[in-house]
Amino acid sequence: MSTRSSLGVSLGNLLSWIYPEKCRECDVPIHALKSSDHAVVLNRFFCRDCWEKIEGIGGRCCPVCSHPFQSGAALSHSPDHVCGDCRRDPPCFTLALTPYRYEGALIKAIQLFKYEEQVVLAKPLADLLIGALRGLKIDVVMGVPLHPTRLRSRSFNQSILLAKRLALHFSWPLYVDVMYRTRETLSQVGLSKKARQKNMRGVFSVQRQERISGQCVLLVDDVYTTGATLKEGAKTLKKAGAKEVFVAAPVRMLFGI
Structure with missing residues (x-):
């Protein structure tokens, strides 16, 4: 210096x-x-x-989407320990890794990172995922793509920044140009679960499919809310030939199960 x-x-x-x-x-x-x-x-x-005070997600969780069961009654209705959502509409990903609750300081951290361009928070937020990801056999990591219009207005893709930090830590290849958005969507903020699913339906496509054919892919986003975005991304990647898809976000919103 x-x-x-x-x-x-x-x-x-x-x-x-x-x-x-x-x-x-x-x-x-x-x-x-x-x-x-x-x-x-x-x-x-x-x-x-x-x-x-940031709080991790503990206790019994769905072995697919990782949402925690809120009560023993919920577990009694799920003898296989898979939540109702995943039984009714099985996602195309193998496992969702979402280690922390979207509460307290983490709400502010995500808002600062995503909307106030505090990109220095990419590393500490990505670091929240390291323990959950350790031991996974991943061939390539990707961030959820933004539509070019949204990318121009924001000037960066927060999901790719998180994916980049994880790729560096684990020495995984990072792909930023394989999956893309085919159209601009409404903001997911404030939409119901059904509206989120409809909003994301068919929104992704894959180019150069040979790059992910037979590969185990990690798809990264900043927040797991209802899972609509990551589910659609995983579905697109599997359809394009990915062998297996894991999805990850440092934080998730919790709903009663």
């Missing part, structure tokens, strides 16, 4: 102590240091207490 760069970082650190940022979750002042280090990146946006 040059002397000028060192001075710039030092000045930035000094100013952050004089005029501290506030935690985006609880509004408590935090003294953020300018760095790309994982812990320090988080400290630019969240106090330690709020980040340590």
